[in-house]
Structures are given as C-alpha cells and as structure tokens.
Amino acid sequence: MEEKNKSIGKAVNRIDGILKITGKATYATDYPIKNMAFAVIFKSTIASGTIVNLDTTSAEQANGVLAVITHKNAPKLNEKGGIRGGALLQSPEILFYGQHIGVVVAETFEQARHAAHLIKVDYQKKEGKTDFEKLATSAGAPKGKELADLIRGDALGMLDTSAVKLEEVYETPIEHHHPMEPHSTIAVWEGDKVVLYNGSQIINGAQAAAAETLNLKPEQVRIVSPFIGGGFGSKGGQWANLILTAVAAKVVSRPVKLALTRQQMFNSVGLRQQNIQRIILGASKDGKLISLVHQTTTQTAIDSEFLEPCGDCSKVMYEVPNALISYKVAPMHMMLPTYTRGPGKSTGSFALESAMDELAYKLQMDPIELRIKNEPQKDPSNGKPWSSRKTVECLKEGAKAFGWANRKVVPGSNRVGDVLIGYGVACGTYPARQRDSSAVIKLTKSGENVFAIVEIAASDLGTGTNTILAQTAADGLGIPLVHVTVKLGDSDLPPAAGSVGSVGAASFANAVNDACTKITDELLARSAKQFFIRPTAYQLMVSENIKNYQTRVDAKAPKEAEQYSAHSFNANFAEVRVNALTGMVKVTRFLAVTSAGKILNPKTARSQIIGGNVWGIGMALSEESVMDPRWGNFATRSFGDYHVPANLDVGKLDAIFINEEDKIPNKMGVKGIGEVGIVGVAAAIANAIFNATGKRIRKLPITPDKLI
Template sequence: MEEKNKMVGMPVSRIDGILKVTGKADYSVDHPVTNVAHAMIFKSTIAAGKIRDIDTAAAEKAPGVLAVITHKNAPKLNEKGGIRGGAMLQSPVIEFYGQHIGLVVAETFEQARHAARLIKVDYEEASPRTHFEKLSKEAVTPKDKERADVKRGDVKAALANAEYKVEEVYETPMEHHHPMEPHATIAEWKGDHVTLYNSAQIVSGAQNAAASTLNLKPEQVRIVSPYLGGGFGSKGGQWANLVLTAVAAKMVNRPVQLALTRHQMFNSVGLRQRNHQKVSLAATKDGKLTALAHETTTHCAIDNEFVEPCGDCSKVMYEVPNSLISYRVVPMHIILPTYTRGPGKSTGSFALESAMDELAYKLKMDPIEFRIKNEPERDPTSGKPWSSRTTVQCLQEGAKAFGWEKRKPEPRQNQQGNYLIGYGVACGTYPAHQRPSSALVKLDRKGNEVTATVELAAADLGTGTYTILAQTAADALGLPMNRITVKIGDSDLPPAAGSVGSVGATSYANVVNDACIKITDELMAKSGKQFFTRPTAAQLMLSEKVTEFQTRADSKELEGADEYSSHSFNANFAEVRVDMYTGMVRVDRFLAVTGAGKILNPKTANSQVIGGVAWGIGMALSEESVVDPRWGNFVTRSLADYHVPSNLDIGTMEAIFIREEDKHSNRLGIKGLGEVGIVGVSAAVANAVFNATGKRIRELPITPDKLI
C-alpha cells in the first residue's frame, strides 16, 4: 500500500465494536452450549482452621440439585499444575476467609444458589493471622530471588551526610480488580477432552494450567476466549473456578456453567496487596540526588508467595549513586495477591513520586526541574543504554500543554470561592518486551477479490487487539481492512503471548507483520519472477492466479534487544479542587503525556490511557479493600462499599503521545500502553492536593477525613 493509504497509525474505530454494542460478541457464558447446568460455589466463613464436617443432606435433596462437591468427593487434582490461590477442594484445611469449600450443581442458577445456603459446616477454628499492622513486624526476606535486596553505593552514609533529605512512609491499601465481566466458565466434555469457554488473558497459559491441574495433556483441553470484559491482571493467571467447573461437568456428565458473583470476586481471584513503603531520598542543595532507599513491607498468602515489585520505578527513574531496593513479606490468612494493573509500578510510583515532590519543595525547586536535573543517561541499575527514553520530553511537552507556569509553588495560594486549587506532577515507567508468538495468515482469491484471515491465540481485553491486528495485516498484505478477518482467543490457534504486562500489542503485531512479510516472500519465490518493485501479497495472488495460500510465522524478541533497557515513560499532570469545609477532592483536569514507541491506533491508545488515568484517580481518592482483622473477611463486599470512580467523579482528561522511534526493542518499535497508563497517576493527584492545601497525605486513598 502507498504510504498515504497506510492504516497503522490511523484512529480506526474498533472492528468488533458493533458486535459488542449489539450483544453479539460471545463472552464466557454467552456461548451457545446446550443442556447447561449451573454451579454455585460456597465458601468458608472462617479464615484459619479446618473443616470437621460438612452436612450436605438438605442441599442434595433440594429441587433441581444434581451434585454437591466438597473435599470429601472431589477428584484428586494436581495442586502444582499452575492454578493460582489453591482452594480446589483437595483438603479440609482453611487458609483464608472465603476459601472455596464446595460446589453445588443444579438445573438453574437460582436452585444452585438456594441449595448452597442449606449446607452446614462444622469448623475447628484456629487463630487467624489477619492484622497487617501487628504482623508486619515479623516480615522476612521473600523467597523469590527477584525480590532480593538490590544495593548500589552506601545509602546509609549518604543519608547521614545529606544536606537535604526526606524519609517518610507511604501506604497503599488492598485493591480489587473488578472487571465488568466477573470470572466465569462453561465446561463441556467430549470423551476425555474438555472445552472451557473462559476469560483468559493468556490463552495458552490457561490451557496448560487447566490441563496440568486436571491431569490431562494440553491437547485434551481447549480454551475458547474470543472476548474478555476486562481483567486487569486477575485473568492473567487462572484460579480454581476454572478447573472446578470442569470437575463439576465431569461429575454430572453434562455441560456446567459457573459464574462468580460480584461478592465472590473479593476472595476468589486475588487482589492488589497492601504495601507499607519507606522512601528515603537525599540531595545536594543544587538538587542532585545522592541517595535513594525504597523499602517495601507487604503480605502474601499463608502458603504461597507473591510480592509486587514496588521498587521497580525507583531502580530506573533517576540518576543516584547510592540506592537500596528491598522487600519484606509476612504470610497472612488472606487470599494470594496477584498482578494488578501496573503491578508494583502504580503503587511504587505513588511513594517515589510523592517523595520526589516533598524533596523538591524542601529544595525550593520546581518539581519538573528537579526531575529533569536527575535524568539518567543510562539505566542506573543495569548500565544498559536506553532503547529510547522520553521522560524529559513528556515533562516539557506536558508542562506547555497543561499550563504549568500558572502553578503557584507555595500551597494554599490559589483559592476560588470555597475551593483550594492545586497542581501536581508525577512520572512513571513500565518495561517493554516482545514475547514469543506464532501466527497463521491465510489468503483466498475469488475472481479479482483477495481476502485474508489472520489466526493466533491472542487475547483482547477490550483494548482493541482485533483492530490493531487488522490494521497491521492490511498494510503488510496490501489489502483494505474490510477484507481482513482476525481470529483470536482460541487455544486451537497458533500459540501467542498473553495480553499482560504490556506485551500483547508488541508481540501480536510483530508476529502478524512477520507472517505477512513471509507469505509475500513465499509467493514471490513461488512465482519464479524477479521484481524491481516489491509487490504486495494481494498483487501476487492476482498476478499469479493463486486461489489459496497460507503460511505460519514464529517470532521472538529481536536479536540484540536485551542489550538495551526498553521502557515506556510518561508524565502526569493533575489539577485538583479541594473543598475547604468538607475536604472533598475533585480532579478537574488531568493530562497524561506518554512515550510508548509506535502508536498503532491513536483512538484505542487514547482509551487505554484514559482508562488507566480513571483507575489511578480511583486509587488516589476512593479505592480501598478493608479487612476486619478479627475474622479476616472483607467489610467491603460490593461496588456499593468499594468505591470506583463514576463519570461524575472524573473531570477533563487528555492524552498526548510523544512521537518516538525505537529501533532496538522490536521490529515495529511498539512499547505497550496497558500498564503505564496508571503509573504515576495517584502521585500526581496527591502532589496536587498538597499544592492546594499544604497537607501531605501519604496514605491512600485521600479521603475527606484525612484532609479536615
């Protein structure tokens, strides 16, 4: 295609949009499977101990009930098969409040729910470890070697001799994912093969985990996941509900559907853990950083470890000769934490970027100037050159677009009626990687019309994967987008990376582009002709009168890519309005400026960033999962208690993308946006609140009681 007709880089509307708004897109429980029974999980009402006995007699006699499954009659599963969080009915031991302890299968959802309420459980209770403040004193070094202490220079001496320093503790609470589509599965067996219609951010990962746990071969398990109603990391790994649905279907010998309720989401599919982060910064009077220590204390499950990397931003954001990144973790009777959007970076950036703002204020320096002064030429931890880095450009372009010059350096200097107005800035980063993926491209000619089908086991979280792959294939094949069909979300297709960790767009688009180049090369070779101008695959299908042709490509990270440090970077600007009398905070304006390599589709990219900003504002002002330490249960059990931002909570939001060419990270120079969009957002809001009020809030969320 001529450059002027290129589709990549154009703000194309989602090709699957009509299917979604008309209800024709099949999510997990929408697939047309006949004779489906319904399952309902029932859960423990203690956090620690074991089950003495379960009385299921009344439930088994209830109308419509087909089976009641507990640890007494559940089949033996491989608990090391890759399913996260345990809770697979393999033992009477209870390790957290809300652990799955049984499953009722009935003709209807209502019958299953009713029968689950008839079950009586006799427990032998133990004292639960659920009080984080008390237990944090027992925290130990994580087993995971990736969370070992990382030291450079002598932080202790640098802090002791510092001219200016900040040493503060920043707290981020537990959060939950809450995608619009809760986790749900339909399981259908045919002989010893099972099809699982299920939301999966990593299709092949779900297939392998389910197969291993069910003691099957991967080819005996098919995952079908064409559409996901969000996931934010909770659908990256798979949880017990997936395999329990398969177990139930096998036991009743018919398809079974299991959909978690919103209440059950709180203790079924992980969470973002609570983090106690001590950040110590030191600088000379002219603003050069001399020391940075980022020490995180957090929690994990009683029998399994997960520690999100809160210190990752502190490793790479600023040039500092003396640094320490450390983690300490305490096991608790709480469900296993897991990846949550911007894992570690969104929480860690709140601590780091708040501390940077505090130190800039002490130095009487503009916080943008302070950050630019400490810009590293290379990755401070690895010493590798950047594949590209846009932090300074993001800050400078953002300052101009936002009107940063109107900011008053001293707090409480900008008042409008009953409101105090404040400006805040914060930066963020997220690593960029390409993961191994495969794709199949099929070309078909009927008369003078050539069409293409692109197939790979990719995932679309709702972020526009279908569309960007159609755009990529259209350009690479020389076809209009309406002649491209994209098939993804099925483990029967060539394996691909997951839609996690901002690797989806990079991995999928590169392998599709590689497959299109390969099929063009193969058609040229097949023709036996020499071409002075490289033809497109579509032109070759016509000129050589080929009716059908296909090829597969297998792609991985570019050779030499690991010699560079590759990241997306951003700068976030917030304007807040704080009511002087009620302490209510509103974000009136927010600007996110991002450098993320080639932007495949500005329209879907803008949506990605706006979504990340909305969650970051929720993280800053309202989102918090609260545990009652006496029992270990969540007192926030629904969206009435767990407050996510609504349209009325969000002011004007704008996203700007820096034009960036990165030739080192991957062939197309893509870096990913899904994660970095939330990183630094909560810190920008918190810094703006300080600028407005003069009160530094170091514990999220920033609720009115903390400001009055």
C-alpha cells in the first residue's frame, strides 16, 4: 500500500463515534432483554461486626418484589474465585462500611429500591480499624513479595556524605475512579450457561473470575462488553455486583439488571488508597544524586492486601547509586483498594518530582537542568539497557514549546495585580509491554472489493481501540479502512489481554498485524505464483478469485524484549495563576510531551493524554474522598462533594509526541499512553504553585485553605 493511503499514523475519527453520539452504542445495561427484573443492593451501616438479625418480611411482601437474597439464603459461592473485595453474601460478618449484605429483586427498579429501605438489620458491633492517621504509626511490612524493599548501595549511610540533603513527607488522599458509566450488569441464564452484559476491561479475566466464583466452567460464562463508559482500573478486576446479578437472575429464573448508584460506587468497586511518602534525597553541590530514600506507608482492607507501588518511578527515573524503596501497610476496615489510573506512578511521582523540584531550589539550579544531569544511561533498578529513552528530548522540546525561558526564578515574583503566576515541570514514566493476545481475520471478496472482519476479545474503554485495530488491519491487508469491521468485547472471540496497565494497544494491534501477515503468507502460498514485489492480501484475494478466507494468530511479545527495559516517558509543564487573596488556583496552560513509540492515531492518542492531564489536575487541586474515622464511611458520596474538574477548571491543554522508533518491546513499536498521561501531572502543578507563591504544599489536594 502506498504511504499516502496508509491509515496508521493518521488522525482518523473514531469508527464508533457516530454510534456513541447518536446513542446507539450498547453499554452494559442498554440491551433490551425481554421479561427483565431489576435488582438493588443494600449495604451495611457499620464498619466491623456481625449481623445478628435481618428482618426482610416487609420487603418480601412489598409490591413487585420477587426475591430478597441475603447470607441466609444465598447459594454457596467460591469466595476464592477471583472476585475482588468479598461481599458475596456468604457470611454475616461485616468487614467494612457499605459491604453488600443483600439484594432485592423486583419487577421495577423503583419497587426494588423501595423494598430495600424496608429491611431492618441488627448488628453486634465491634471496634473497627478506621483511623488511618492512628494506624499508620504501627503499619507493618506488606505480605506480597513483589513490594519487598529494593536496596541498592547504602542509601541511608551515604546521606552523610551528601553536600545537600532534602527530607520531606508527601501525602496523597483516597481517590475514586468514577467512570461516566457506573458498574452495571445484565445477567441472562440459558440453561446451565449465563450471559453477563458487563463493562469489563479484561474480558477473559471477567469470564474466568465469574465462572470460578459461580462454580461453573469458563465455557458456561459469556461476557459481552463491546462498549465501556470508562473504567480507569475499577473495571479491570471484577467485583461482587457482577456475581450477585447472576445469582439474582438464577433465583428468580429470569433476566436481571443491576446498576450501582453513584453513591454505591464509593464502597463497592475499589479505590485509590491514601499514601504517606517520605522522600530523602542527597546530592553533591553540582546536583548529582548520591542517595535516594522513598518510603511509603499506606492502607489496605482488613482481610486482603493491595498496595500501590509508589516507589516505581523512584526506581528508574534518575541515576542514583544508593537507593532504598520500601513499603509499610496498615490493614483497615475499608473497601479493598485497587488499580487506579497510573497506579503507584501517579501518586509516587507527586512525591519524587516535588522533591526533585525542592532539591533544585536548594541547589539554585534550573529544575530541568537537575533532571538532565541525573539522566540514567541504563535502568538503575535492574541494569538492563533501555529499549529507548527520550526523557531529555521531552524536557528540551517541551521547554521550547512551553516558553520555559520566561519562568521567573524567584518564587512569588511574577505578579499581575492580585494574581500570582508560576511555572512547574515534572517527569513521568510507565512500563511498555505486550501481552499474549489472539486474533482472527475473515476476508470476503465481493466483486473487486475485499472486506475484512477482525475478531478479538479486546475491550475498548472509550480510548479508540476499535479505530486503531481497524487502521492496523486496513494497512496490513491493503484495503480501505471503511472495508474493515472490528468485533471485540465478547468472550466468545479469540482471547486477548486486557485494557489495563497500558498493554492494550501494543497487545491488540500486534495480534491484528501478525494476523494480517499470516493471512497474506497463506494466500501467497496458496497462489503457487512467484512475485517480485510482495502483494497484499487484497491483491491475492482478487487475483486468485478467492471468495472467503480466514486465519487465526496467537501473538506473543518478542523473546528479546525481556532483555531490555522498555518504558514510555513524559515531561509535563504547567502554568498556574493563583489569586493571592482567595488562594484559588487555575491551571491556565498545560503541556504534556510524551515519547511512546509509534503513535497509531494522533487524534485518539491526544485524547488519551489530555484525559490523563485533566485527572492529574483534579488530583492536584480537588479530588479527595474523605473517610469519617468514627464510622468508617465516606463523608464524600457524590459529585456534589467529590470534585472532578469541569471545563471551567481546565485551561489550554497541549500534547506533543516525540518521534520514536522502538521495535524491541514489540514488532510494531507501540508503547502505551493510557497510564503515563497522568504520571507527573500533579507534581508539575504543585511545583508551579510553589513558583507562583513561594508556598510548598506537600499534601494533596492543594485547596485554597492550604494557600491562604
């Protein structure tokens, strides 16, 4: 295919865009299933204890009610089946406030909701562990070996040899995911098989977890999830609401729909935990890092452990011969935390990149100069060579595009009336990986046209997966983009990796690209002709008059990929304006410069980056879930008090991609951008606020009361 006709690398509109803007895209609860009943979950109102009495009589007698399911009558489930957070109605024990304790199923949603309010519950309360500030002082080592201390050299001992030393504590609060589409499911039993219409970031993972928990075989469970209205990690693992929908449908012998309310989202599907991070940096007078200590204290559920790897950026971002990365965790009566966009890296980079800015100020160095001075030539954490690393290019190109030279060095010196103006910079990174994925391509010739159907059990969170796979197939087969149909989001399709951890684009696109290569090879072998120029699959289908042909490929990352350290990198630049009288902060400009290998579609890629930047703005300035330690419940329970940035909160956003060819991680040279878009953003804003005001805020979010 001629270069001018190529699809990859072009800013193609989303092929599913019309479906979405016309309301025809089918999300989890959009399927018009006949004879559907409605389920509503009711929850505990204590954080720790036991249910001693559960009176469901009034609810069961209410109009339209079909069933009330509690631990007294719920079927036996496999609690080790992979469903996160427990709450499967298998026991009267209460482990966190808001734990599911029952499900009401009725003819209508309104009837189910009304009946749920009629249920009376008596508890035997126990003293709960709900105050993180008190528990943090006695936090212990995590159980998981993957977060064992990383020790390189003598980080604490070498601090005494450092000419300049910085020691500070940075805090990030609990955050919630809050996708536009709350978690919801429709369950339809067909004999001994169940179809679950459900938003799932990992289609086959949801299938396996549902099957094992329901004591079924994987082939007895089908997950259907062609469209997802956001997930940000919360739909990566599956939660009890998925299984309880299936249970409810089985109990009433008809399809059931269960959708969590916005308030229920706060204690049903995970969260980003609160982190206290102690950073110690030691450096020479000329800015060379000698020692780095990054110690994280965090929280987890009382019965299960999850920790954000906040020290990950500290492992790889800078050349430092002596490092200590460690973790402590406090079990609490709270919802199990889970992966949240840029897990560990977004929160950890706030601490690391704020500390680097503080060190630069102490050294009287430009923050960009300090970062470049400590650029590592290989991965400091494991000694592997980089597959590629263009952090310096990101910093230099960003500085030019942003106008970094106009930054006032003295904090608080750039003032216009009551407005203080500041510039900040911070870097970020996220691993680049390809995961095993399979794809089927089906070709059909009609006249002189060839049409392709691509089948893969991938998921599209709203990031543009449909579009980039169509672009990949169009180029790989030599046919127009409009002749490609993409089928994904269904566990009946060939298995694939999930849309998590920035592995989606690399895994799915390489599987489709490999399938295009394979089908062309097979058609070429079938032709028994010799060609001087390799023909396309399209040309072979036409020249050989083949009506239908299909193939399947099971794609894996190149073996040599493990010998290198592969990452996406970025540099973030923020301009803020702070009202000196009110403390109100506005991010007036934000520029993200990213090196992420081959960019399949600049338009959808830019959307990914600026989406991460917007969340980073919220992380820096407004987002915080506040737990009341007296009860263990959240005082913030809606968008009225959990503040997500709106259009007026966000200034001008720009995204630049550095040209980068890196085919070591995968054949196409694709690296993920979904996660890295948020990494370093909060630190860049915090650093800009310091430059504007001279006030260093180390506890997020940076609200006006902290600046006045």
